[in-house]
Amino acid sequence: MPKAVKLLIGLALALAAGWISHGPLGRGQALVDGLEARARAGVAKADLPGIAVRLGRDPLSRHATLSGPANDLQREGLGSQMGVSDYVRAVEGIGTVRWADEPAPRILPLLAETLLLAALAYLIGLGLGWLLWGRRRRDGFA
Amino acid sequence: MLNLAQNNLILLVVALLIGLAVALWVFRSTSAGRGARPGRRGDGPEGNALHDEFAAATQDVAGEILGVDAHPDIPGPSGPPDNLQRLKGVGPKLASQLNEFGITRYDQLAGLTETEVALLDRRMGAFEGRIARDRLVEQACYLERGDIDGFEARFGKLGGD
Numbered sequence: 001m002p003k004a005v006k007l008l009i010g011l012a013l014a015l016a017a018g019w020i021s022h023g024p025l026g027r028g029q030a031l032v033d034g035l036e037a038r039a040r041a042g043v044a045k046a047d048l049p050g051i052a053v054r055l056g057r058d059p060l061s062r063h064a065t066l067s068g069p070a071n072d073l074q075r076e077g078l079g080s081q082m083g084v085s086d087y088v089r090a091v092e093g094i095g096t097v098r099w100a101d102e103p104a105p106r107i108l109p110l111l112a113e114t115l116l117l118a119a120l121a122y123l124i125g126l127g128l129g130w131l132l133w134g135r136r137r138r139d140g141f142a
Numbered sequence: 143m144l145n146l147a148q149n150n151l152i153l154l155v156v157a158l159l160i161g162l163a164v165a166l167w168v169f170r171s172t173s174a175g176r177g178a179r180p181g182r183r184g185d186g187p188e189g190n191a192l193h194d195e196f197a198a199a200t201q202d203v204a205g206e207i208l209g210v211d212a213h214p215d216i217p218g219p220s221g222p223p224d225n226l227q228r229l230k231g232v233g234p235k236l237a238s239q240l241n242e243f244g245i246t247r248y249d250q251l252a253g254l255t256e257t258e259v260a261l262l263d264r265r266m267g268a269f270e271g272r273i274a275r276d277r278l279v280e281q282a283c284y285l286e287r288g289d290i291d292g293f294e295a296r297f298g299k300l301g302g303d
Contacts, residue, residue, distance in 0.1 A: 003168050010164030014157040021153040031149045062146070093145030113146055118157040125161020132162075134169035 011122055018118030019111070028060045028110050035093050039064050042087035048074055051084055055094075059109035062095035064088050075099060216258070219246045226251075228285065230297050231276030236269050251282035 022028040036055045043053050043066070051068035055061065066075075070084060077083030082090075088097045096105060147154060223246035226237040243262060245251055254262065259273050266272065273279065277297075284293035285300075294300055 006164060006168045010160055010167075014160045017156045017160065018150075018153055021150055027149055027153070031146070035145075110146075114150060114153070117146060117150060118153055121154045121157035122161040122164075125158040125163075126165050127161075128158075129162045129165020130169060133166055 007126070010126070011119065014118045014122035015115050018115045021118075022060075022111050022114045028114060031093070032057070032060050032062070032110065035062060035064075035091065038091045039088050039094060042091050043084055045087050046074070046082070046084040048084060053088060056107065056109070059111060061107050061110050062093060062113070063105075063107040064094050064097045065100050066097065067100035070099075216244050216250060216254070216262075218244065219250060221247060224248045224285070228301050229276070229278055229281045230301075231272065232278065236272060239266060239269055248282040248286035251279055252286045254279055 032055045036053070039053045039055065043051050048068070048070055051066060051070060053064055053066050056063045056065075066084060066088065073083070075083050075085055077086050085097050085099075088094060096107060098105060223241075226232050226240055226246070226248075227234065229251075232240075240246075240251070243265070254273075259279060263270055263273055281293065281297055284290075284296070290300055
């Protein structure tokens with residue numbers, strides 16, 4: 001079997017593992033649920049009534065969308081004073097933050113991020129394997 | 143991204159292991175194929191396994207350190223001598239020199255490991271390098287099996303007895 005086919009089979013397996021982890025095993029949903037709960041806690045710190053935050057659900061993403069009555073100062077803050085957006089951005093794991101009335105940026109779905117991560121781990125594994133078994137060894141008597 | 147990685151730790155480990163397994167599959171089979179000698183039958187008298195190569199290499203290094211002349215342990219002939227001059231590149235003098243080292247048959251030559259060839263080569267004097275250059279081991283592999291067609295396809299027409 002050609003070497004490239006073997007490498008592609010391995011990549012397909014790693015991507016399939018990524019998809020299974022994200023979808024059927026529910027890791028993607030769990031991550032977004034956790035991030036959303038922490039983002040809500042962040043919004044609560046701003047102490048502004050009527051502000052809601054939700055993360056991307058269709059498709060799942062780490063992109064947070066804020067909505068509710070807030071002026072520019074309340075949204076973005078000023079100087080050392082944090083705005084609502086800043087509280088949400090401060091949540092570790094949140095990707096991008098925008099307000100519902102702003103144009104939607106291009107976002108990377110969580111599934112794509114997970115697959116990229118799986119591919120990266122696969123490549124690292126390949127690299128380690130190459131270091132262990134792939135390097136051409138010089139014959140001692142040559 | 144770190145948060146994502148932490149959330150998918152098991153996935154990362156699985157993908158890493160898949161990568162390692164594929165590397166083992168790809169690179170081990172490649173290196174095994176790289177070391178294989180075409181036309182060679184199974185193991186020689188001493189075997190061609192890694193531990194045999196290691197043992198031969200150890201003998202060689204120990205010989206140098208101790209100042210003794212390490213040499214390959216070539217098993218005695220298992221039958222009547224072959225005409226080594228049928229091998230391409232082997233004339234009367236080289237055949238005679240091989241005979242002096244106890245090599246009189248194709249199977250003895252075919253069974254030499256790479257380390258044994260290297261050890262033998264050091265003692266060949268004016269013929270140093272000829273075993274490898276003329277691919278004598280590979281030639282002998284064909285002849286000891288009686289694969290004349292294979293020999294001639296690879297090395298040209300075989301000389302007379």
